[in-house]
């Protein structure tokens with residue numbers, strides 16, 4: 001089925017002022033989160049970000065992608081997919097820039113200086129607060145999942161084991177009403193991804209039943225999505241969904257994804273509480289950086305089930 005499918009992602013309201021652990025509204029949201037992430041691997045979150053910041057972030061993205069290619073390419077990184085990525089013949093509409101540690105002002109500032117040696121305070125002053133605010137949502141979601149699994153004792157370890165990468169994307173409009181591939185179908189490899197987009201839709205999510213849902217977030221809402229590492233850590237209790245971007249029309253789509261990513265040296269291992277006869281262990285413990293070593297080989301890039309190939313436990 002195409003993106004005309006009437007299916008919709010679950011919508012969850014995080015905009016209540018008192019959404020704190022231990023409150024009745026927290027417990028109510030947490031049940032919805034667990035249900036959505038178990039079933040779809042993602043949901044739409046209503047979450048307040050000041051209107052001014054929302055506008056500023058898209059102004060910053062436009063400025064960034066309008067820079068000359070040579071300038072954008074100055075953001076190179078040893079870590080795969082953390083620097084500038086684009087100009088791929090298979091996905092000609094797509095380009096993306098990684099902002100490693102975007103929630104930390106020093107880090108965002110140093111990338112800003114690479115791109116704009118003359119300075120660009122409005123860029124840091126939109127990107128850093130945006131990433132910080134979205135990181136708070138990431139933490140809430142992860143805490144809720146751990147609580148639902150009765151594993152809150154692991155929360156601090158879990159929280160301390162990740163870094164944030166803000167990856168911002170531009171997809172050119174294909175100038176046609178035929179849907180063109182913006183980004184290949186994939187599952188994210190990290191813990192949790194939180195996506196925010198402008199008014200141009202294009203994201204599609206594959207359900208467990210094999211139907212593509214066209215995602216049409218309301219203005220100002222976010223898409224929260226589980227990555228393979230969280231799926232593995234929970235021994236499958238949360239699902240990591242395939243998703244892709246399909247583009248039509250003339251307008252450019254801008255999106256920003258905050259990725260929580262396991263730190264190098266942290267072994268992802270499902271806690272013993274989550275492994276039993278009904279729930280046999282799905283993956284052997286693995287190091288995320290080593291796994292990416294496989295994923296970014298030519299074979300890994302062709303492999304839709306890279307994590308399973310890399311460390312899946314045979315049934």
Ligand SMILES: O=C(O)CCC(=O)C(=O)O
Nearest residue numbers: 169188195203245255257
């Ligand atoms: O642009 C989007 O909405 C999706 C991007 C995405 O899936 C990714 O960067 O992993």
Ligand SMILES: [Fe+2]
Nearest residue numbers: 186187188243
């Ligand atoms: Fe993705």
